[in-house]
Amino acid sequence: MDAPDTLLRFEDVSIAFDQPVLDRISFGLTRGETKVLLGEAGTGKTLVLKLALGLIKPDSGRITVLGQEVSAMREQELYALRRQIGMVFQESALFDSLTVEQNVAYRLIEETRTITDEIHARVLQALEFVELDHTYNLFPSELSGGMRRRVAIARAIITQPEILLYDSPTGGLDPVTSNTIIELVVKQRDVYQTGSLLVTHRLQDAFTMASHYFDRKLNKMVPLEDGSTRNVHTTFVILRDHKIIFEGTAPELLRCHDPYIREYLS
Amino acid sequence: MPISYFSDVVKEKVAAVQDYSLLAGRSLTNLFGRPRYYADTLMQADLIGVGSLPIVVLIGFFTGAVLALQTSSTLQQFGSLSLTGQLVALSMVRELGPVLTGILVSGRNSSGMASELGSMKVTEQIDAMRAMGVDPTKKLVTPRVIATVVMLFFLSIISDLVGLAGGFMISYLLLGLDPNQYWTTAYQALRFGDVFMGLGKPVVFGFIIASVGCYYGMSAKGGTQGVGRATTQAVVSASVLIVVTDFFLTKLLMGIFER
Numbered sequence: 145m146d147a148p149d150t151l152l153r154f155e156d157v158s159i160a161f162d163q164p165v166l167d168r169i170s171f172g173l174t175r176g177e178t179k180v181l182l183g184e185a186g187t188g189k190t191l192v193l194k195l196a197l198g199l200i201k202p203d204s205g206r207i208t209v210l211g212q213e214v215s216a217m218r219e220q221e222l223y224a225l226r227r228q229i230g231m232v233f234q235e236s237a238l239f240d241s242l243t244v245e246q247n248v249a250y251r252l253i254e255e256t257r258t259i260t261d262e263i264h265a266r267v268l269q270a271l272e273f274v275e276l277d278h279t280y281n282l283f284p285s286e287l288s289g290g291m292r293r294r295v296a297i298a299r300a301i302i303t304q305p306e307i308l309l310y311d312s313p314t315g316g317l318d319p320v321t322s323n324t325i326i327e328l329v330v331k332q333r334d335v336y337q338t339g340s341l342l343v344t345h346r347l348q349d350a351f352t353m354a355s356h357y358f359d360r361k362l363n364k365m366v367p368l369e370d371g372s373t374r375n376v377h378t379t380f381v382i383l384r385d386h387k388i389i390f391e392g393t394a395p396e397l398l399r400c401h402d403p404y405i406r407e408y409l410s
Numbered sequence: 411m412p413i414s415y416f417s418d419v420v421k422e423k424v425a426a427v428q429d430y431s432l433l434a435g436r437s438l439t440n441l442f443g444r445p446r447y448y449a450d451t452l453m454q455a456d457l458i459g460v461g462s463l464p465i466v467v468l469i470g471f472f473t474g475a476v477l478a479l480q481t482s483s484t485l486q487q488f489g490s491l492s493l494t495g496q497l498v499a500l501s502m503v504r505e506l507g508p509v510l511t512g513i514l515v516s517g518r519n520s521s522g523m524a525s526e527l528g529s530m531k532v533t534e535q536i537d538a539m540r541a542m543g544v545d546p547t548k549k550l551v552t553p554r555v556i557a558t559v560v561m562l563f564f565l566s567i568i569s570d571l572v573g574l575a576g577g578f579m580i581s582y583l584l585l586g587l588d589p590n591q592y593w594t595t596a597y598q599a600l601r602f603g604d605v606f607m608g609l610g611k612p613v614v615f616g617f618i619i620a621s622v623g624c625y626y627g628m629s630a631k632g633g634t635q636g637v638g639r640a641t642t643q644a645v646v647s648a649s650v651l652i653v654v655t656d657f658f659l660t661k662l663l664m665g666i667f668e669r
Contacts, residue, residue, distance in 0.1 A: 238538075
């Protein structure tokens, strides 16, 4: 039986396509926690997110999200559950024929396609969160890569979901833009205490998340002071050869003596 | 090795038929559940119906005209030139109106659906839709199926009418037939079975066009090249299916109505 704070749990989950990709992996995510998934390309990090959403079914094992067993549910049953989860795709996956406003409001205007004053206000609020409120009238093709990711974040958070899944939100972006995106992820973590899974290739992003918090008074991300006991609720999971080879906090990762992890960190 | 290759190909084809059947079935069962996307359906109806109107009118008119022109010499040999109206009416209403309109709309819209949905598939927009709790078969497929079925029905009627007008133009201006005679023979030739056949076929063809276009779009893979492939396959499959289905439908309805 899961603890009431458990948002998501993988139990002995395996999946193979032509070859095994994930082999009996298990981990959990609690309310307010951010779990950073690390690993080389092709180790199945994105697959973990798609499995959590039920977009792909595992070959074996159990996946429980918000108390419901995703791995045993039919596609039609999953739609209601997915509305409580936000996902930021690797390439943003914005609807290119809709404006930024229509993209962000998508869940709210799904049936009617009509943007009321109330919905417009909510869209602006979500866009203000990612500091792009001036772009609501533009099309995704008119935005830079970094701006598109930020719009994707606004689209994911507009309904204040219980869980957020980020798939390489900083992939292919310059360091300054990457930092802006990570600041948004940290803001979401510390302001709204949303549980999230974040896939990244950039170790720097992972450590920034573990060593910074969002200061509401200053309205920006600031580093933890030396000796601070503040819990940033961020843990790391490293995937390799279809398995989880490490799960723990940043200090535990830095103390780890596994030769592969040492090389990965260097 | 060749046997396993053969069995893989067969499995792939069977799986494709299964996936198509499931998608086509879902597009129909979605009609009985919520949410219903009226705005999307109307937008598609405008795109498919109004957008296809000029080309359907043009092709319908000249088909009727050429039909009258081609058959006039044969009819004249038997001294039955006065039956031109009857021939054009029966050919247009029973066969050429629905089939030609179906093939035209398939070329124009089946390809459009496959490329639009295919692009959405390869850029993860379909996955994004699913991830946001929106059923793509309800949001994308069902509105296109409804819009195509309804619009093809009316487009076929328009095609029949302008085809008759085209036939009339030739009969009156070139063959010197009496207008009253043309329209009377055309009208009197049509029985309930003919009209039923002419109006029933577009419903089936509309369903084929939209479901095939959406199926190829939703199963596109392999980037822009894959989208191009899906578009071509959609047009070819929809057109072939229309012609083959037309034969069996004609046979069935001729049997039922004894025409």
